[in-house]
Amino acid sequence: MSATRVFVARLAGSSVFDPQGDRIGRVRDVLVVYRSTDSPRVVGLIVEVPGKRRVFLNIGRVTSIGSGQIIASGAINLRRFEQRGGEVRVIAEMLGRKVMLRGQSGEATIEDVSIEEQGPGEWEIAQLFCRRPKTTASPFAKGPTSFVNWRDVIEKASAVGESQSATQLIASYSDLLPADLANAMLDLPEQRMLEVAEELSDDRLADVLEEMPETDQVDILNQLDDARAADVLDQMQPDDAADLIAQLSDERGEALLELMEPEEAEDVRFLLSYGPDTAGGLMTTEPIIVSADTTVAEGLALIRRHELAPALGAAVCVTLPPYEPPTGRFLGMVHFQRMLRYPPNERLGTLLDQSLEPISVHAHAAEVARILASYNLVSVPVIDENHRLVGVVTIDDVLDYLLPDDWRSTDHESSRPSRYSDTSTSTIPVKTRRTGHGTH
Structure with a gap:
């Protein structure tokens, strides 16, 4: 071993390599088991491998820990990590x-x-x-x-109702994208997951909830008091907030809507009025909406906003006033690539995509998916009976609808051999020689 003592917090995020120098994954935690007389024994590392799957790496496979990296040998079990009784995650x-x-x-x-x-x-x-x-x-x-x-x-045993601090854990997760943080939280024991949710900021928790299955969203929201839950819903995208509220009881949903900011609640109520399998139920009500006189320079400035989702930044919608859904008459869309081909002072009203037809708010989700696929679009405008823009459906909205409920889970196996032995039935081989196209 190249080091005899290391601090676990510094291992978080460290890369794991095979002996040939190829990266296997990244350390997310250290797993220990308690012993009656001695210090807890380290049994392995929890490693995130490509595909965002967390797997177990037996400590016996680790040949070197040091300088911010870990060297492993042998084979790594590919089955998704599941914590067992008696095991404790250090971080x-x-x-x-x-x-x-x-x-x-x-x-x-x-x-x-x-x-x-x-x-x-x-x-x-x-x-x-x-x-x-x-x-x-x-x-x-x-x-x-x-x-x-x-x-x-x-x-020290926590008193009833006393929440264990999750500050250090949140700090170790600070570099994770919302989808990755959602996966990390779902891997935690239930009580620890709720503690982390309690200590996340409203906007960070909102981003994470949007990446979780609806059942887990509901479980977490039900543990928050109404005021905090409403604040988190305010930070979510209106369509995601509407989907979540639709899973709650009518009484709780209405109570939270009353506590939300009026403008946010209005958007959510509007979306709840449409069926979940219609364009109205899938759409978001926060596209970029501009007038025909808006210049290319102004349009490009709007899509540069950091907080804007990529799919919403792919195009801007041009309408007559007013410019909040439901708008005045919808005129058309201008894709950002088209804006890049024209001078900054060009008016967007002259650059409308005449080939793209908006869809009805009552169009079925299957029809929306067909249009996006047929014309290679990442978003499509949605209009009402009066040809007013009411929102856009993005490709991720349709994927969330079409994929099975458990699409976020990459592993459905439940039985495994002992993880502390060096035997495994579904493994990533750690290469002993370099190959042309090996995957980890």
Whole structure:
């Protein structure tokens, strides 16, 4: 081994390579099991491999840990990781935990954990980096820290209703995209997942919920009080918020709509008035809408906004006033590639795509999918009976509708051999020689 002691928080996000230098995946956590007398034993790493799947890497397969990277040998089990009884994730479940220090008064919080090599393929928890409560009232002050051995701490059982801090865990997830964070949270034990949801900001939690299956969205929202739930719904895309509210009881849904910002609630109520399998039920009410006199320069500036979804930034909608759905008469769309071919002062009203017909708000989802596929579109405008623009349906809206409910799950297998043995039946081979097109 190239290192005998490493801190787990620093391992988060580290790349895992095979002996030939090809990247296998990225470390997301360290898995340990408790022992009656000794420090917890490290049994393996939770590694995210291509396809965003998290798998188990037996610690016996790890030949080197150091310099921000891990070298592995042998074969890696491809089955999706599922936590078993007695196993504890260091980053997800230990960091932020309250402990009592033996021989000292008061409690401390675990901020990091070091693991140490005891022999080839044998690692255990060595020390904990703990922070005690601050001793001054200053908002900038922090409590004193110390390194303590495992045997010098007593784990503190949380009181009923007391939430374990998830600050350190959230910090380790800060680099994840919403879809990846959603997957990471769904891998956590239920209580820990809810703790993380509680501590995420409203906009971050909204982004994450949009990437989760509806049943998990409902489970999390049901754990939030009405005021917080309404704030999160305000931050979601109106179509996603409408889909989520539709899964709640009528009483809870109406209560949350009453607490939401009036403009956001109005958009959601509007979407709820359409069937889920219609263009009206699939669309979003927040496309870019401009007048015919808007210039190319102004249109390009609008699609550059950081918070705009790529599918919505692919084109702008041109209508008569008013410019909020339902708008004045819909005139047409201008795709961003067309804008790039004209000078900045060109008016968008002269660049309308005459070949693209808008679809009715009552069009069936299957018809919407056919149009998007037939004309290679990423979005299509939706109009009402008076030819007013009411929204657009994007390709991701249609995919969410067409894919099965469990499409986010990449693995449906439930039975596995012991993960602590070196045998595996579904594996990624770690190459011993370079091949032309090997995949990990």
